Each structure stands twice: as structure tokens, then as C-alpha cells.
Amino acid sequence: AQSVAQPEDQVNVAEGNPLTVKCTYSVSGNPYLFWYVQYPNRGLQFLLKYITGDNLVKGSYGFEAEFNKSQTSFHLKKPSALVSDSALYFCAVREIGANNLFFGTGTRLTVIP
């Protein structure tokens, strides 16, 4: 069975500092991994995905994520945080051959001016 864990409910970072939002996953085979962002009172928006190839994936708004197979992780990163990055971030995983996209419980990122 597939699952995804976001160990931190809340991440606070000062504006201009690098940010990391953690995600680990569990699947039977190779994973397909996604990051989505949810701004207040809005639906989720796609940020980036890893399917295959280069372990470092670049996405929207300057975000990137690194796929680490040995650590079964897919952490989201950004070199310099903006106040406007404050939102709820969801990691999601899908196994090859499965129909479901399984979301983590979300991490609330707050960027402090």
C-alpha cells in the first residue's frame, strides 16, 4: 500500500532564508511524486512532479524538490523564501499501476517578514 508522510505540521522561516518542507513516502515499487500548494480559501495548485530521470526537479515559483530513493524522500526546497510563499503544502504519491493519488496531511509554511 502507498502512503506519504509530512512529519512537520508547521514550518516557520524568515524571509530570504532557504526553506525545506519534508516528505517521505512508502510504495511497493517506483513512486510518482508530486507537490501541490494550497493558498487560503483556494484549491490546490500543482507545483512540480517527479516521474523519472534527474533526481532534482524544478517547479513553479522557484521551488524545487529532490528525489532520494535510498531515503524514500522528496523534500521541497526553495533557496530564498518570500512572504507570499506562506501557504499549505501537500506532498502526494502514486504507485505505478495504481489509480489513486495519495496525499500527505499537509505542512503549513509561514514566512516571517
Added chain:
Amino acid sequence: DTAVSQTPKYLVTQMGNDKSIKCEQNLGHDTMYWYKQDSKKFLKIMFSYNNKELIINETVPNRFSPKSPDKAHLNLHINSLELGDSAVYFCASSQDGLATLSIQYFGAGTRLSVL
């Protein structure tokens, strides 16, 4: 133009009532989804339709019935509403099914409050 639109945005109703939430996408996508997000922000898929055919039906009470009159619309009807149904319901769509790993586009959500 809004790509995925849901109506209503807010829905407040009494226990036992029947209500519907409508969803429309103008992206030409083949697949549409309904998700439920609870008070702890946990997001779980409920249903998925591909070209009007049901392809995902998670463990959801049969009081919930999706209806897809065409591939641009996926409505959610809920009978005999219960307090535990209070949540935010999101509609989403993608170009193809999950098998092709396409990106899902989400609506703004419908906040359902059952009193």
C-alpha cells in the same frame, strides 16, 4: 475564465437534508475527481470519472452519489446529510486518468457545514 468551477462556494444546511454540489471544467479534460478535505486538512479522494465512467470509488457512504452528465461536469449529490459530512469538498480535473500521471487542476472548494 475559471478552469474548474464549483458551486456553491459555501453550503450550510441541517442534518437529514439532501444537497448537491456542482462542478464544471472548461479545460477539455477527460477525467474529473471529487476530494474531501476534513478539518485537519487531510485530503482524500472520493470518486473519479473518466469520460463519464466511474473509475475510482473509494470507501464512501452510499449517501454520496456522483453524477457525470458529460465529461465537463461532475456533480456530487449527498443524501441524508450528517454532522460528519462537514468538510471542504474539492473538484479536480486532469487531461487523462491517473495512469498517465497528468496534473490535476482543482476548483476553489465548497465548504459544507451541517448543523
